[in-house]
Amino acid sequence: MPFDPIFRPLTFPSGLTVKNRVFRSNISGRFDNYDGSGNQARINWETKFARGGVGAIISSFAPVSIRGRIIPGYATIDGDDKIPFWRAVGESVHRYDCRFILQLSHGGRQQDVAGVENQMRGALSSTGEIETFHGLVAKAMTAAEIRQTVEDFAQGARRAREAGLDGVELHGANGYLITQFLSSAINDRTDEYGGSLENRARFVMEIVRAIRREVGPDFHLQMKISAVDDDNAIFPWQKRGNRLEDSIQVCRWLVQEGVHALHVSTGSMFPHPRNPMGGFPIDEAVRWYDLMLSSGVHTHRNYFIFRSKLLRPVFKYLWHRTQEPPEKIEGANLAHARAIRDAVHATNPEIPVLCTGGFQTGSVISEAIERGDCDAVSIARPLLANNDLVNGFFAQGREVPQEKRCTYCNRCLMNVLENPMGCYELSRFGGDYDAMIREVMTVFEPKPFPPAEVIPLTDLPPQAAPVEVRP
């Protein structure tokens, strides 16, 4: 088999074994109920990827508290009443010999839509400063709020274990709450949670310890981390934030505290010019960013810029100025993953390192694993484009044909605000808009209350042309 390394099982120190080296990276979609209770569509969604052959799925962004949500419509893990739902997800995924790792998350100030439960309270963060892109507002967490949030993470881990899931991942990357503490560009605290790297890492270390206390040393726990912040990627006058050496040090500490694996991403916010790297579809932003207009103090500015033909080039320059050319997007984080892996393996060679960022070419993945850049890859957008990337292509020893590859257009990212998550790259559907939407809508099959005879939408023939009736 040409992509042999991909299909080498991966065993974590926790004992968790994954059948291959392709993980579905965390990607959400607003499929669930407003209050965070799960829905059939979420089960459908995750099952698609399990069916497609990935070895493990890292769940959608699962807030450990309602206040930690990014946007309503994502299933949460904020209470024991959510356990049955996540158990159902896990069971559905397990049927395809796919592992399911719940991503324990807290958005902090990165709250795209606060929701009615949160809007009067303000988001929690390490800082009270306004976020610079959308102008999202926050209050600096008190010691009591920090204690409560640490406990929320621990309880989330416990619920994941009780739901029969295979492990948990701390979302410590991409500008969410843990990043907000870790990042020297964001964290402006003067107490024991701010200042030195050790202080900034205190929050996540406390979370790790609390989880360990709650679920014991063997339950699989991994951490997703941004190798670098690049907080000045858009606005060059901002601070850079954490460098690679800072993140390496944090990873060492995490492993010492019993973290079983590291998942390497990048960027101090989400979205970030370098994550997910690729296009910024302004036409889609004009359609869907309106949802966020009431969310931040800079959103009207941004929306005005998106709509202004004169200012768009300025924004495009700022957004794209630090990006790699399109052909280098795939595996753009490998160098960081390699550095972290080398540093961690110096003392703990059994700790696998996952790398995310544009992977969709079997040979690229195989070579990265062979080289030792990482132990496995996690994929989101290319799997949205081709749910069966593993079974349909890699397992058959072939690559995805050019016209079906993910173009990194990021239309999925922009559509998620108001529409079902899916691939919205029209060119991948030969320009057939209806075909594209039909594909997106497959996430709603099967329905929660199925009719007597279920015919999956995907099995329906293309819509027939209307017959003209003449008298």
Next chain:
Amino acid sequence: MRPGDDRPLLTAVEEARRRVRRRRWMIVLAVLAGASIAGYLWFRRNVDRPVDYADIGMHFKYGSIGSDNPVRGIPIAIFKILPKAFPQHLPPGAPRDYTAFGFVQEPGQELPIGFSRRRFVIELAGLNCASCHTSTVRERPDADPVVYLGMPSHTVNLQALFKFFFDCAADQRFTPQDLMLIIEAETRLNPVERYLMRTQAIPQMRTVLLAQRDRLAYMFEPGRAPAGPGRVDTFGPYKAIQYRFPMTHLPARELAGTSDFPSIWNQAPREGLQLHWDGNNTSVRERNFSAAFGAGATPATVDIPRMNRIADWLRDFPAPRYPFPVDAALAAQGEGVYRRECYQCHGANDFGANGRDRRETQVGRVTKLAEIGTDPHRLWSFTPEVSVHQATLMAGTVERLRHFRVTDGYANLPLDGVWLRAPYLHNGSVPTLYDLLKPADQRPRAFYRGNDVYDQRDAGFVHTVAEQGGRRFFLHRTHDDGGRPLPANSNQGHEYGTALSEAEKRQLVEYLKTL
């Protein structure tokens, strides 16, 4: 957030946005305020700024006292061309410039003495102290004129100047179209100046002049004796323009306040004396402000620092010495006559000892009209109503005028530099000192004013020549054809020393030249 709290419930973002908006407005306001202040300062420093002179004499002649303001100031580009554009409104036979009105034109100067200039986008001119208080003296008709600062501008005919301006403004050719042709031949204008000149300066000047002409129409009614050079109706224009008195309803006796320009040297010793011809104010400072307002400054525009520069200088500015030969022996005899006949009212003219003068003599005090007997119209023109209105000038500031009082006669003035103060009496109705020593009915009833050739024998200006070097002089008449004294022009009164012998009179005149 709490029940019963009636503040509108706002989301965290709305609260933040409100703070941001408030801060943004504060920044905008601060920037606007800063820009306004900077702009204002820049404007005052670079655009709205009078031309200054380091030399105090130049400042006195050409510096600003605030009358060159945008309301009353005259655009210099227009000022310069008016005599050429409207020669038909000049006095007959007069040169086509402002010397036609007796102003002194120094070589190398664009404006005559007595006019200041201010840059206010376009350049504006205004009258200053020297307009009425600087003139020339010549030894002989063919001699060069010598400029004396602070002396009465005995050649300057302000009334004729204003008449000329009014006639120009009323002329149908006073239009932007007509004037711009002449202006642009003389003065290079940039497009902004050209635009302002066309759309603002010329129409506004015409409007203002015509309005002033209407207010001052009473002056030019037939039968009213013109003021002539060296004289002005001090409070008439005040009433008409500043206070908007209904001039046509005022009693006739109030309307003829024409009097001579005074000299303005040696101001420090004058502090506390009854100043102005009728002694209606004892404050040099208030008298200065009052004069500046008469020259076109307003309480809002009067340039106090620049005025004070002149006022400070004038405090010790001495009266010019008599430049011609004096018979010292004769003068010494004349001093005795002076002691006897004049000292009691006019003092010793020794300002170093004026404390004694003030105690021992009546200098600087008012002699009742019934006793002095001179023309009463100047006294009558300053009415209680005017006095009350004077007290509103600079109201609300520490500079408010508070000392104006109506009196019952004319003040006994110190006689420093009296040789330059001809013609004599408050209304300039007696041409020479010698003539003043004649009984009133023997004084000249008609004489020419405006000639700067000095009459060394009688001490005064030559007044018997009607025309000289193409210049026609103004015939001052003290009585009408029927022998009745003309209001403001009468040479009656002050019949002191009239009984002296011819020899004593000559001795006294010789002594007076030395003061």
